[in-house]
Amino acid sequence: MSEWPTVRFEEILSSPLRNGVSYPSKMRGQGVPMVNMREIFAYDIIRDQECELVPLKERELENFLLAQGDLLFARQSLTYEGAGRCVLVAASEGPRTWESHLIRARISRELADPRFIYYYFRSANGRRNIETIINQVAAAGIRSSDLKELQVPVPPLSEQEDISALLGALDDKIAVNERIATTSRELGLALFAQAVAEDGAMEVDIDSVSCALTRGIAPKYSESPDDLVVLNQKCIRGGRVSLTPARRTLRDKVKEPKLLVRNDVLVNSTGVGTLGRVACWNYDEAATVDSHITIVRFDETQLDPVCAGFAMLRAQPEIEAMGEGSTGQTELRRTQLGELEIFLPSKEKQHELRPKLDSLEARADQALSESQTLATLRDTLLSQLMSGRLRVKDAEKIVEDAT
Template identity: 90%
Template sequence: MSEWRTVRFEEILSSPLRNGVSYPSKMRGQGIPMVNMREIFAYDIIRDQECELVPLKEHELGNSLLAEGDLLFARQSLTYEGAGRCVLVGASERPRTWESHLIRARINRKLADPRFIYYYFRSAKGRRNIETIINQVAAAGIRGSDLKKLQVPIPPLRRQVEISALLGALDDMIAVNERIVITSRELGLALFAQAVAQEAGMEVSVESVSCVLTRGVAPKYSESPDEMMVLNQKCIRGGRVSLTPARRTLRDKVKAPKLLVRNDVLVNSTGVGTLGRVALWTSDEAATVDSHITIVRFDEAQVDPICAGFAMLRAQPEIEAMGEGSTGQTELRRTQLGELEISLPSKERQRELRPKLDSLEARAGQAVHESRALATLRDTLLPQLMSGRLRVKDAEKIVEDAT
């Protein structure tokens, strides 16, 4: 640690902190992608994710475009934990801007490595530093004027690059796995769509081919790791289940029909922005869902549950449009979901398709498992490297042994 020094954050910036652009909803839908709070809380590194489009004017392009290596901070959040969240801007094929609730920081690369600074603010030490400037009135937030004054500990530039390269290699492996997950699902959906298009199959309502169609439980939350995992709406994203936001509920309060079974389909059934998201449950782990999620369990005597699950994934845009209710209270009734018509290939074609879909989902599941292990390793090394307690060479050996 003797080589480390402490600097004010503004001392390592190449330009002043800058808030993003603001456009009314009615003006959005065309132009260039705008990174907003949705991406900030869904991803750690912003690459080529789909973003809302805004008509950024030509004279605004110079000051309002993101560059690889920029940092984005959440200026405001409804939760204390979200305020000041930091993400890294990665490479992208398209120019992008960012919304007004975010602060952009551009690092002077002659003084600091952007990826190192990103990892610092992701560490527990960096988060505690951010928490010293969070203001909480109606919502939690930070000000650029406070952010630029934060004291940031940094080693020599060469050491920064070594640390960020090691941690970045783990993140890059995770990114490769994410691409495998996405590609596997895209290929599966393409195979399913082709099978449906090639022959006259089946048009059935969800309820007519389901043996379970029910909302989840009202959880009795517990902090004990021995209790049952309960999924919530945040767990369903991109057609898959993320266990990171899951909590625990008392096991003896969960009745049999609401215990998840492999190949169940989970549908977010309340809330603006989350209603209608569909995911396949592909685990054998004991788990349930809360009452904001509907469980659809297909009857194997009538349809192949994997094929029916892919039919539900294809129908997600239709399901998202089915909600009804006042703003903020959107609701998808069980009977509505049961009436949904889905298209399936013939039973014979379903049997032929099943092994292919199973293989693709298994490969994606393996990639997800590998990513969790890599993320755990990264998050274990991060505080030790940031504190100087662990040398880069020793950390490299740990990574080599683990991968």
Template identity: 55%
Template sequence: MSEWNRVALETLLQAGVSYGIVQPGTAQGDGIPIVRVKDVRNGEITASDPLRVSPEIESKHSRTRLRGGEVLLTLVGSTGQTAIASDRFAGWNVARAIGVLRPIPEVSPQWLRYYLDSEEAQQYIRERLNTTVQATLNLKDLRALPVPLPPRQVREATTAVARALDDKIAVNGRIATRARLLGFALFSQATLRDDAIEVAVDSACSALTRGIAPKYSESPDDLTVLNQKCIRDGRVNLQPARLTLRERVKAPKLLCRDDVLINSTGVGTLGRVARWTSDGEGTVDSHITIVRFDESTVDPVCAGFAMLRAQPEIEAMGEGSTGQTELRRTQLGGLEITLPSKVQQRQLRPKLDALEERAEHALVESGALAALRETLLPQLMSGRLRVRDAEKIVEDHV
């Protein structure tokens, strides 16, 4: 089957592409909230802590004032991230680094966003970035992005296929979140007992060390090395990981199951905590600290939950000038964590393990579904795969 016709992105938009507020000024506690690059992640907009600007400044940028249904695209820094502004964001605005795309009625925001997320569109964006100072996507290049445009019926069916996968991924995300929250609730309840104990990290661990300076490799036989991007939301994401020469990694810096990993440099990432719950091989780079708890002293799973719960305190420990903040090993070692009694730790461990296993299963399944979506969508959008065949494949997976 031949590919569908393609049209320039700007022909599918009501008023071209616009970017938002260039100079937001001093934050106003009761001002108009705006979406920044940091607020667009994993296809969603975070509304928990928006920057608010004065109504006077916002009123000068009515062109990018959100009504709901716009596709947002990051233009500077972490470029190419997308999200659809739901009705709850009506009245908000966006920062200079965000592009606002309002599709014409004939084209759904979902179709446009799915294409912008495709590897084809992302490659187009990467090839046209101006990286002289900071990665920036020029609006002229964005407007010229060629978008496939099959018949409306095909677009709607394709979007429905992708939504089915996205819905299942969202359900899995909620399962993982609830499992972690239940684990925290059980752990917190156990630490409220009179027999709870406090221990310093360095008195309870067998290893407290930074990772390696990687010698990167492209060989699939080499060792996975995590960087700070891999640690987010209390979990390890292997997608940003790379490979390093295996022979350069000494045994103490090879990851062991239930190690705690802590981002230890830089503003915005320092202090993030995650647990390594895999039996697979891996290591971390020198921006991450490995905390390995001694099982003869404390239960490593319970201690890991204590470290996760202590993340706000760890984040506040950084020292140094702006952009060069460091978390020193002695600081981390002196951190005191509250744990249940040893008897309670033994009783709590299997419950926490079961919850974490359930969450891990959901997240692994989501990864497989996301990979399936990335495989199917380009073929559907180009016309190389019929929708009915894709629907059958999706049914078999969800």
């Protein structure tokens, strides 16, 4: 086990912990990008994601701008992840601030390596430490007064830097792969848009060109790895499906139309903030979805399903606006989705475009698959390095052998 000394978190800060800025919605839309809870729970490292803009006041510029190496902690929990989640702020092309539901920690680089402290709070030990200060009286949350008192490990600075460099190299490679996937999808959408703009484009409603349009199942969850994968709305993000948040369900009563087929389009159909997100199912694994997701299966005798999937990705803003109901209970009815009109290139153009889209998607899938492998390796090494069970030189050999 590690014999690293520990200190109070406050002792390695270069300035006091600080909550972010608060602006009414009516004042937003111009000014400085503001990192909020959405980014905190969607990303591990805050880079140059698109953020809501706020008109930061002149007197706030000195104290409320983020810097590379800052840590941000979520003061409150969301339904799918707890309070105290920690993310790292990377270098940015311009100024950014953070919202009042987040706590900023600025590490003194003479005392600790910011990336090492970030990885500590991502580790199992760091998370358990955070959990000791979560206040469960009302909405789960943490306070700056409690966060600053946490004991954190401080090995020699050189060792901190070696550990963060090793883990950071894996994260940097993951980020490169994510950019490859994003660029591939953007190129595919650009090719699709160009083809639609040419003569002979088709306008069709989804119901008339689909052979299945159905909500998923009410799962009977199982812990057995032999049971059927069931996706939930957390699995659909950024136009793609992630199996990481998926669970398992008993498969005996899942009817055939609700078993996913390659090139099915999945649409989140419940709740503000999640409703309308679209993804294409590109796996060959047996799976289904829960009742909060709608499956759209296109009739291949009428159109190319990959092209139709891109048409729905382009229509996502329109789909997001189709929800009905009160806040938090918004629903997208199957019949509503069926009435949605999408635009596709002519059948000849679809046939010509399909191989190009397949090639770009395959490139993205390969990059994301490699990222998943690297993330698993990183998390395994993270736990062992932070506990002191593994030294950097041994971890470097493991990474070399694996990559």
